[in-house]
Amino acid sequence: MAQTISADRVGGVIWIVFGAAVIYGSWMMDRLESLGIPPATAPGVVPGLLGIGIIIFGLVLAVRRSPADRPAATAGSVGLPEVEPAPHTDEFHWKRVLVSWMLCMTYGGVLLGSGLHYWVLTASFLFLHVLLLDETERVPARPTSRRLLLAAMLAPAAATTVMLTFERIFLVRLP
Amino acid sequence: MFDGLVMFGNAVLGYLNPLSLTLAFGATLLGVVAGCMPGLSATLVITLLTTLTLKMQPNQAILVLVCAYNGAIYGGSRTAILLNIPGTAANAAACIDGYQLARQGQAGRAMGIATTGSVVGTMFGLLCLALFTPLLGEVALSFGAFEFFWLALLGVVLSGNVVAADPLKGWLAGFLGLLVAGVGQDGMYAYERFSFGNVDLAGGFGLIPVLVGAFGFSEVLIVMSERFARPKIMEFGSPLPRIMDVLRYWRTILRSGVIGVWIGILPGVGEDMAAWSSYATAKRLSKEPEKYGKGSIEGLMAAETGDNASVPGGIIPALALAIPGSAPCAVLLAAMIIHGVPAGPMLMVDNPQFVYDVVAMVLFSTLGILFFGLFFIRPLLRIAQIPRSIMMPIIFVLCVIGSYSLSSRLFDVYTMLGFGTLIFIMRRYGYPAAPFVLGLVLGDILDKNLRRGLVLSDGELLPFFTRPLSALLALLVLYTFITNVKTINDALVRGRNALIGRIFPGFGKSS
Numbered sequence: 001m002a003q004t005i006s007a008d009r010v011g012g013v014i015w016i017v018f019g020a021a022v023i024y025g026s027w028m029m030d031r032l033e034s035l036g037i038p039p040a041t042a043p044g045v046v047p048g049l050l051g052i053g054i055i056i057f058g059l060v061l062a063v064r065r066s067p068a069d070r071p072a073a074t075a076g077s078v079g080l081p082e083v084e085p086a087p088h089t090d091e092f093h094w095k096r097v098l099v100s101w102m103l104c105m106t107y108g109g110v111l112l113g114s115g116l117h118y119w120v121l122t123a124s125f126l127f128l129h130v131l132l133l134d135e136t137e138r139v140p141a142r143p144t145s146r147r148l149l150l151a152a153m154l155a156p157a158a159a160t161t162v163m164l165t166f167e168r169i170f171l172v173r174l175p
Numbered sequence: 176m177f178d179g180l181v182m183f184g185n186a187v188l189g190y191l192n193p194l195s196l197t198l199a200f201g202a203t204l205l206g207v208v209a210g211c212m213p214g215l216s217a218t219l220v221i222t223l224l225t226t227l228t229l230k231m232q233p234n235q236a237i238l239v240l241v242c243a244y245n246g247a248i249y250g251g252s253r254t255a256i257l258l259n260i261p262g263t264a265a266n267a268a269a270c271i272d273g274y275q276l277a278r279q280g281q282a283g284r285a286m287g288i289a290t291t292g293s294v295v296g297t298m299f300g301l302l303c304l305a306l307f308t309p310l311l312g313e314v315a316l317s318f319g320a321f322e323f324f325w326l327a328l329l330g331v332v333l334s335g336n337v338v339a340a341d342p343l344k345g346w347l348a349g350f351l352g353l354l355v356a357g358v359g360q361d362g363m364y365a366y367e368r369f370s371f372g373n374v375d376l377a378g379g380f381g382l383i384p385v386l387v388g389a390f391g392f393s394e395v396l397i398v399m400s401e402r403f404a405r406p407k408i409m410e411f412g413s414p415l416p417r418i419m420d421v422l423r424y425w426r427t428i429l430r431s432g433v434i435g436v437w438i439g440i441l442p443g444v445g446e447d448m449a450a451w452s453s454y455a456t457a458k459r460l461s462k463e464p465e466k467y468g469k470g471s472i473e474g475l476m477a478a479e480t481g482d483n484a485s486v487p488g489g490i491i492p493a494l495a496l497a498i499p500g501s502a503p504c505a506v507l508l509a510a511m512i513i514h515g516v517p518a519g520p521m522l523m524v525d526n527p528q529f530v531y532d533v534v535a536m537v538l539f540s541t542l543g544i545l546f547f548g549l550f551f552i553r554p555l556l557r558i559a560q561i562p563r564s565i566m567m568p569i570i571f572v573l574c575v576i577g578s579y580s581l582s583s584r585l586f587d588v589y590t591m592l593g594f595g596t597l598i599f600i601m602r603r604y605g606y607p608a609a610p611f612v613l614g615l616v617l618g619d620i621l622d623k624n625l626r627r628g629l630v631l632s633d634g635e636l637l638p639f640f641t642r643p644l645s646a647l648l649a650l651l652v653l654y655t656f657i658t659n660v661k662t663i664n665d666a667l668v669r670g671r672n673a674l675i676g677r678i679f680p681g682f683g684k685s686s
Contacts, residue, residue, distance in 0.1 A: 004605075007604055011604060015347060022354065025369060029366070029368065030366065032364055032366065035364070037364065038629065038630060038633065038634050039634065040626075040629040040630075040634035041363065041626040041629050041630050041634075043361045043363075043364060043366040043368055044368070045625070045626065045629075046357060046621070046622045046625055046626065047354060047357050047368060047369070049625075050350050050353055050354045050357075051354075053346075053350050054347065054350050054351070054354075057343055057346055057347050057350070058347070060343055061343055061344075061347070092400050092401070092603075093400055093401065094400070096399050096400060097396055097399055097400045100395070100396060100399040100567075101396060101596070103568075104392065104395070104396075104571055104592070105592060105596075107571075107575070108571075108575045108588050108591075108592050109588070109589060109592050112575065112579075112585065112588060113585045113588075122572055125568065125572070126568050126569065126572065129564075129567075129568035129571075130564065130565055130568060133399060133564050134562075134564055150565075154565065158569050158572070159572075162569075162572055162573065162576060166576050166580060170227070170229075170230055170580060171230070172576070172579070172580040172583065173583055174576075175579055175583075175585060175588075
């Protein structure tokens, strides 16, 4: 609970700063007076109002004593006892996310369009992702010969299917 | 009335060709398969399919999306019953009694009930879609800029209020969506907002790349953040539904259908709330409430009827008002916009046939659900066992190439990556994605109509509060805000309970 409140406080401050930046940006926008448009319809009006809304919500988030304590669209929200958790853990594994995020960003954000052939790049990404991120093993997963074989078979097959589908059927010029 | 029937007949006949039938049943099967796989939400499936159907004819593209949407909402019940893992959030209510029935060796019967509930729920919703969309469209013709502004704001506020555990975070996500929609040239004067001189930003963020990021990439990261033991499937008998189960609970089915459609129509609320509300109401009014949670046929029927009835229910405001009823509907609406379908009040004037085309699409998807639900169970469950660590990187590759294929520019891929990362972080801290998406889709409507209204009123704000319908919508927005102030809400709940107690003595005591 204490962690949630402190995270909300930090979040609230971030929203306030963001809202203030939006209001500043809206205020600095051209009001197009030279075109003779009514001031109430200037381009900055709506973003400015949204900025004010964000600041108000951010302020409440930052100063409130306790977070809203109510279930979302779940059993509890309609007055029923909560459902027993499904037989899996939903514990957050930040190492897995970090490895996955870095692989995804390197593939889509850095290497795609840099001159590397699409098929080679996609197959390499799939190979590494499948090899490094297992669901039940250590993180990153210890590559076993079985996983190596799985990744080596799956990556080229999936890359070829995606490439041919988009290039030949949807006529996309691949990056 | 008869015009509607003729148009519906034409729509059905129009889809009775090999290509359309293959697309309809193929998309329904794809939706059911995706719904079976925990981690693949209905919104993600529709978003990815939107990128794959861009080059198709509008009617065929929307056919694929509607069938996949309906199929995905149904498909999640398989894993809910057999594994106690809802395939989509909408099937969480089906876990309670579905899994208990499966543990008692009645998994086949439970799946038959779920299939029957889904089919009957969708058919009821389909009827409402055909009847109420033209009526709502006619009413909406009298709406002006003032009303549309409030309607768009109500959609975002209501969605933030319902889907988030913390409404404040839901509203913040919604307002962020509205703001992101405003980046780039504005719709009235083509003025570049928040573009910072960047040519790509001047055109604004593409709707589809942002949606793919919000529901695709962020979902990939969320799934990768969890460990998930490979599920073991228990044995099950015949899934053919028993006619007595249907006849015995016809009241529950009808009531759940009404609740599902009504919640579907409410902007941005969604199928999961429809399932929970149907389930809770069925329990409250049941003659055998003690069976709920221990394998109640009635409970499972209510949950599955409710969530599938809300699918056509959510399409009603999307077609008639261009205000989506749920997050998947928001993506569906975005796809309609991209394909040039004029969703909104003018649809019934410009292209009334399209409404009945959608009714026919829902009908075909329902037939697909019935067929695949009864005869394709074992292969579907094999697919559900594919490890998610293998599925997710392939889905990410599709997110990347799907975003890129829209206009062959890397900026769309960067947009997808940026918003995917942002929404993932926000979801980690309790900010839901659905209000963000609703804000994104409704941002243009809100912006244009607020400013149009101000032009019409010479900058006066009064007409936003004095026109009867405007005033009503403004009150609803205000009500949504103030009911989250604890002291006001407590007083309102006390008043409501006292009123219900006077009108219906004894109501609610069984729960």
